[in-house]
Amino acid sequence: MDLNYSTEDLAFRAEVRAFLEAKLPQDLSDAVRLGRGLGKEGHDRWHSILNEQGWLAPTWPEEYGGCGWNAVQRHIFDEECCRAHAPRIVPFGLTMLAPVLQKFGSDQQRAYFLPKILSGEHWWCQGYSEPGAGSDLASLRTRAVRDGDHYVVNGQKTWTTLGQYANWIFCLVRTDPDAKQQEGISFLLIDMDTPGIEVRPIILLDGTHEVNEVWFTDVRVPVENLVGEENKGWTYAKYLLTHERTNIAGVGFSQAGLEAVKRLARQQIHRGRPLIENPHFAARLARAEIDLMAMATTNLRIISAAAQGQAPGVESSMLKVKGTEIRQEINDLARRAAGVYALPFASEALAGDNSALAPPEGSDAAAAQYFNNRKLSIFGGSNEIQKNIIAKVSLGGRT
Amino acid sequence: MNFQLTEERQMLQDSLRRFLADRYTVTARNKAIADPSGYSSAIWTQLADLGVLGALLPEAVGGYGGAGFDIATIFEELGRAGVVEPVLDTAVLCGSLLCGPHDAQPLPRDRQYLERLIAGDLQLAFAHGEPASRYERTWVETTATVGGQDIVLTGRKSVVVNAEAAELLIVSAREGGASGDRDGLSLFLVDPKTAGVRMQGSALLAGGRAGEIELDGVRLSPSARLGAAGGAAVRVESALAAAEVALAAEALGAMETATRLTMDYLTTRQQFGRPIGTFQALQHRVAEMLIEVEQARSAVINAAGHLEGAPQVRDRHIAAARNLIGRTGRHIAEEAIQLHGGIAMTAEYELAHIAKRIVMSEHRFGDADTQLERFIDLSAA
Ligand SMILES: Cc1cc2nc3c(=O)[nH]c(=O)nc-3n(C[C@H](O)[C@H](O)[C@H](O)COP(=O)(O)OP(=O)(O)OC[C@H]3O[C@@H](n4cnc5c(N)ncnc54)[C@H](O)[C@@H]3O)c2cc1C
Ligand SMILES: Cc1cc2nc3c(=O)[nH]c(=O)nc-3n(C[C@H](O)[C@H](O)[C@H](O)COP(=O)(O)OP(=O)(O)OC[C@H]3O[C@@H](n4cnc5c(N)ncnc54)[C@H](O)[C@@H]3O)c2cc1C
Numbered sequence: 162m163d164l165n166y167s168t169e170d171l172a173f174r175a176e177v178r179a180f181l182e183a184k185l186p187q188d189l190s191d192a193v194r195l196g197r198g199l200g201k202e203g204h205d206r207w208h209s210i211l212n213e214q215g216w217l218a219p220t221w222p223e224e225y226g227g228c229g230w231n232a233v234q235r236h237i238f239d240e241e242c243c244r245a246h247a248p249r250i251v252p253f254g255l256t257m258l259a260p261v262l263q264k265f266g267s268d269q270q271r272a273y274f275l276p277k278i279l280s281g282e283h284w285w286c287q288g289y290s291e292p293g294a295g296s297d298l299a300s301l302r303t304r305a306v307r308d309g310d311h312y313v314v315n316g317q318k319t320w321t322t323l324g325q326y327a328n329w330i331f332c333l334v335r336t337d338p339d340a341k342q343q344e345g346i347s348f349l350l351i352d353m354d355t356p357g358i359e360v361r362p363i364i365l366l367d368g369t370h371e372v373n374e375v376w377f378t379d380v381r382v383p384v385e386n387l388v389g390e391e392n393k394g395w396t397y398a399k400y401l402l403t404h405e406r407t408n409i410a411g412v413g414f415s416q417a418g419l420e421a422v423k424r425l426a427r428q429q430i431h432r433g434r435p436l437i438e439n440p441h442f443a444a445r446l447a448r449a450e451i452d453l454m455a456m457a458t459t460n461l462r463i464i465s466a467a468a469q470g471q472a473p474g475v476e477s478s479m480l481k482v483k484g485t486e487i488r489q490e491i492n493d494l495a496r497r498a499a500g501v502y503a504l505p506f507a508s509e510a511l512a513g514d515n516s517a518l519a520p521p522e523g524s525d526a527a528a529a530q531y532f533n534n535r536k537l538s539i540f541g542g543s544n545e546i547q548k549n550i551i552a553k554v555s556l557g558g559r560t
Numbered sequence: 561m562n563f564q565l566t567e568e569r570q571m572l573q574d575s576l577r578r579f580l581a582d583r584y585t586v587t588a589r590n591k592a593i594a595d596p597s598g599y600s601s602a603i604w605t606q607l608a609d610l611g612v613l614g615a616l617l618p619e620a621v622g623g624y625g626g627a628g629f630d631i632a633t634i635f636e637e638l639g640r641a642g643v644v645e646p647v648l649d650t651a652v653l654c655g656s657l658l659c660g661p662h663d664a665q666p667l668p669r670d671r672q673y674l675e676r677l678i679a680g681d682l683q684l685a686f687a688h689g690e691p692a693s694r695y696e697r698t699w700v701e702t703t704a705t706v707g708g709q710d711i712v713l714t715g716r717k718s719v720v721v722n723a724e725a726a727e728l729l730i731v732s733a734r735e736g737g738a739s740g741d742r743d744g745l746s747l748f749l750v751d752p753k754t755a756g757v758r759m760q761g762s763a764l765l766a767g768g769r770a771g772e773i774e775l776d777g778v779r780l781s782p783s784a785r786l787g788a789a790g791g792a793a794v795r796v797e798s799a800l801a802a803a804e805v806a807l808a809a810e811a812l813g814a815m816e817t818a819t820r821l822t823m824d825y826l827t828t829r830q831q832f833g834r835p836i837g838t839f840q841a842l843q844h845r846v847a848e849m850l851i852e853v854e855q856a857r858s859a860v861i862n863a864a865g866h867l868e869g870a871p872q873v874r875d876r877h878i879a880a881a882r883n884l885i886g887r888t889g890r891h892i893a894e895e896a897i898q899l900h901g902g903i904a905m906t907a908e909y910e911l912a913h914i915a916k917r918i919v920m921s922e923h924r925f926g927d928a929d930t931q932l933e934r935f936i937d938l939s940a941a
């Protein structure tokens with residue numbers, strides 16, 4: 162047992178930190194720190210800075226342009242990025258689709274798509290969920306019918322995150338309606354400029370436009386955009402989900418969030434003293450920090466096992482549940498710390514000037530973020546579904 | 561013991577519930593939220609016509625209610641429907657401030673304001689909280705000093721709900737004493753158009769609007785004072801007590817709606833070939849929500865029933881109710897969203913609004929922790 166990072170790990174951390182200090186634009190880190198949206202331009206800018214550095218694809222094998230980092234280094238990188246308030250890398254192309262293409266795609270698909278993911282020319286989104294297929298994803302109905310060298314796609318996807326910026330979407334579609342649910346599904350790559358695709362915004366409860374509905378009407382997709390074999394899409398989808406759940410613990414986000422709460426609670430005055438000295442608030446904050454310390458170590462234990470080649474099983478479900486609970490609790494602390502300044506709509510308060518009437522820094526987005534992050538326990542396999550998995554795996558053999 | 565509402569209250573509750581069910585649709589509410597004033601003046605007039613505003617104020621000033629149970633009954637309905645109109649700010653908070661303590665006789669001027677309020681013809685806002693006051697009721701740093709014939713107000717007021725729509729602000733300021741003192745606090749009626757008043761408005765996350773206000777040497781005539789110089793603490797405390805009963809009841813109504821919507825959803829939403837309400841993991845969570853709603857209802861009854869009591873007893877029950885509702889409200893709002901899945905996160909769906917009302921109610925007059933501290937203090941004394 163050694164709880165310390167190795168000398169190489171520490172040197173690596175210093176290198177990452179120096180890079181972030183030199184290259185992370187101030188306006189982007191401000192936007193992240195204050196919980197403001199980045200827009201496409203902001204995401205693209207950070208994407209290309211990382212790409213220039215060769216640090217865009219930590220999870221990719223080196224042959225495709227990955228960094229060759231081990232799991233511990235990837236973790237250090239994530240942690241430092243969160244600490245520095247670097248924008249989150251939009252995961253759909255880089256960490257979801259790419260592993261699928263690398264493992265199941267054709268040579269042609271790899272050669273064509275992977276470089277365009279790195280360059281940012283392709284912005285991907287994920288077309289899995291449908292109105293009737295959420296947790297029960299295998300009940301999806303979007304149809305793809307073979308017509309010569311095309312598939313003709315009809316149906317509707319929903320909850321498509323950042324679909325408004327995307328020019329490509331990877332979709333699960335039903336290619337064999339007669340097969341058993343999981344067996345008639347295929348994995349298709351669709352150019353969003355194809356005629357027949359319509360993207361409609363969904364506004365979330367915090368006022369943000371982050372998700373969309375995507376409608377397909379007789380959309381013709383070349384057969385070479387099928388990944389792997391027809392009707393085997395479920396296998397690839399599940400493989401992708403295991404990647405979706407990497408870094409699901411979000412330790413770095415929670416650490417950065419906790420720091421933000423502390424900053425805010427130092428500024429807010431309660432009975433003439435900084436709120437952070439209030440025993441009830443301090444107790445809540447301490448409990449969250451204690452939970453986070455333990456979870457960070459659970460996360461490292463699992464990462465370190467993964468670095469030694471062990472595939473994470475039910476542990477990733479545990480990390481998802483605990484990680485999201487802790488992040489949501491920290492968001493709750495932030496909104497409490499903001500006091501009455503949690504009431505105004507973030508976007509409106511911000512639209513105000515930087516005058517004397519501006520709200521205290523960090524308070525304006527606190528409640529919006531609290532509400533927005535209710536999604537953490539819903540998407541990527543809801544926490545109930547994760548608990549079903551944990552229970553099934555642990556009780557499975559016995560009942 | 562009798563936990564039945566009186567016949568009049570029952571009638572008012574029934575007619576208000578019917579009115580809101582018919583007229584306060586999601587579309588109507590969204591329109592009210594989007595209105596530059598933050599509410600619908602048509603709905604406001606209709607609420608006045610239904611007698612809602614009058615029922616929140618005592619007979620002595622032309623109302624026909626004003627007791628804790630009147631306030632609770634009405635606000636439970638307003639909460640159930642997710643009403644964003646500023647009934648709390650104009651009628652309960654400012655109405656109580658204008659009335660003053662039970663034995664006080666309002667001045668003719670204030671009586672006139674109250675009449676207009678009851679008729680639905682006056683909007684008001686209480687400019688009390690400040691950047692450093694957080695939820696402390698008498699923490700006021702804004703000063704009122706004598707300047708020749710005038711009184712001069714200087715300070716800043718934060719997140720003053722309904723400030724932009726208000727014809728008059730009731731502003732608290734200090735004529736003596738230190739920041740947290742009860743003595744030295746005064747109230748002034750201020751026309752927001754007076755020179756030296758600067759306001760920056762913003763929409764609120766859960767509907768309605770508020771203003772951030774700067775008072776930069778605002779000159780008033782001494783007749784603008786409401787009540788006695790330096791003696792406003794009692795008035796402020798009893799107005800806030802009424803407002804907290806209202807807010808607790810409103811959250812209760814919203815918690816009922818959140819729970820009902822969740823139950824409806826669980827019986828209709830199909831996943832894995834059956835309604836998700838057939839999963840026991842979700843059934844037990846609904847059962848807990850129902851248990852908590854009953855607890856919240858009892859806490860509101862306790863608070864409402866003690867509104868006319870001695871301040872310390874009153875405030876202890878109110879702190880208890882608000883702490884309990886802060887805790888269970890958060891739980892119910894979060895559970896309702898979680899059990900709905902993604903759909904609950906969309907602005908258009910009713911639950912999103914209701915959940916925001918519940919959670920954000922904690923940010924007015926004191927969150928669960930603040931209420932816990934108050935309860936502990938009041939229990940020790
Ligand atoms: C902000 C946001 C972004 C998203 N981004 C994307 C995206 O980019 N691409 C994409 O494809 N999808 C995306 N999703 C969709 C997301 O994956 C689904 O919301 C999720 O799978 C849950 O499905 P649902 O919302 O239909 O809820 P439902 O499946 O209807 O679930 C409702 C409730 O029932 C519970 N439940 C369901 N089944 C069971 C069971 N068997 N046992 C116990 N409890 C159960 C759930 O846990 C939940 O609490 C996003 C969702 C959100 C909210
Ligand atoms: C101190 C004590 C005094 C008692 N006194 C008396 C007495 O005077 N007379 C008498 O007749 N009995 C008495 N009982 C018995 C008592 O009523 C039983 O213990 C009780 O009914 C539970 O049964 P069980 O202990 O067999 O648990 P089980 O029924 O085996 O239950 C085990 C667990 O499974 C859960 N469970 C069971 N079914 C379900 C389900 N469908 N869904 C979800 N969860 C479920 C239970 O809630 C429990 O958590 C006493 C018990 C105790 C501990």
